[in-house]
Amino acid sequence: MSAPDDLLVERPVTRRRRRRPLLVVVVLLALVAMLAIVAVVADVITRAVIEDRAASEIESTSGIDDVTVDVHGLSILWQLSRGTLDSVTLSSGSASDPVSFRIDAADVPTDLAGETGAVRGTISADASTVNALQGVRDSGGTVSFGDGSVTYEKTFQIPIVGDVPVDVSASPTVADGGRAIAFAPTAASLPETSLRIDLTRFLGDFATSVCVAEYLPAEATISDVAVTPERATVDLSSAGLDLSTATLDEGATCS
DSSP states (O other): OOOOGGGGSOOOOOOOOOOHHHHHHHHHHHHHHHHHHHHHHHHHHHHHHHHHHHHHHHHHHHOOSSEEEEEESSOHHHHHHHTEEEEEEEEEOOTTSSEEEEEEEEEEETTSOSBOSOEEEEEEEOHHHHHTSHHHHHTTOEEEEOSSOEEEEEEEEETTTEEEEEEEEEEEEEEGGGTEEEEEEEEEEOTTOOOOOOOGGGGGGGOEEEEOGGGSOTTOEEEEEEEOSSOEEEEEEESOOBTTSOSSOTTOOOO
C-alpha cells in the first residue's frame, strides 16, 4: 500500500514565539510600580507621624492646645536623609479663638539643634488677651479695638483739672526696631463726666508704647500691626531662629 502523495510534500515548520523577554519586562514594570506605591505610602505615613509628634511636643512644652504641624515638600524621606525640612508650618486657633497664630519656617533642621532659614509669622488676638499682657497692665490702662485704631482708657494728669480718666483713640505702629508697639493719639475724650474740655493740645501727653520684646524670640521682630473691631494682628519676621536656645527672649527689654 503506497503512502498518500501529500505526506511526502515538504511543509514549513511553525515555531512558537518567544514570550519570555516580554514577560520579564512586564514583571519588572509591575515591581517598579509596586515599589513606587510602597515608597509613596511610606512617605505619607512618615510625614504624618512626624507632624503628629511635633504637634504633641509643641503642645506639651508651650501649653498651647490644638497645634497643627504641616511639613511641605515632595519627599519627607529625602528631606530626612538630608537632615533638613524644606518648609514647615505651625498653626493654632482660628478667628473665633482668643489667640491664633501661623508660623512658616524654611530649612528647619530635623534634630532641632541649629538655625532655621527665614521665618514669617502672624499672631492674632482679641482685646481681652491683649489686656492680659504685662506690658498693657503696666501701662495702667485697658484697650478696646476699632477699625484701624485702638482706644485705651487710662487716668491722666490734666493741668488744672487733675487726675481724670481719659479715653484715647490711637493708631498703632511698629516701634523700637520691631520690639515694641507705639500708639500715636488721634483723639481724646473724658468718659463718664459732664466736663467738656478740648484735649487736642494734650494729645502728645497721651502717647504710649507697649514693649513686646519679651514675647518674641531673640531674632524676631514685628514687621506690621493691624487692628479690626474684633482683633489685633501682628506680623513677625526673622532671618532665622536658633532652635537650640529658648523660644522666647524673656529677659528682653525695649529702649
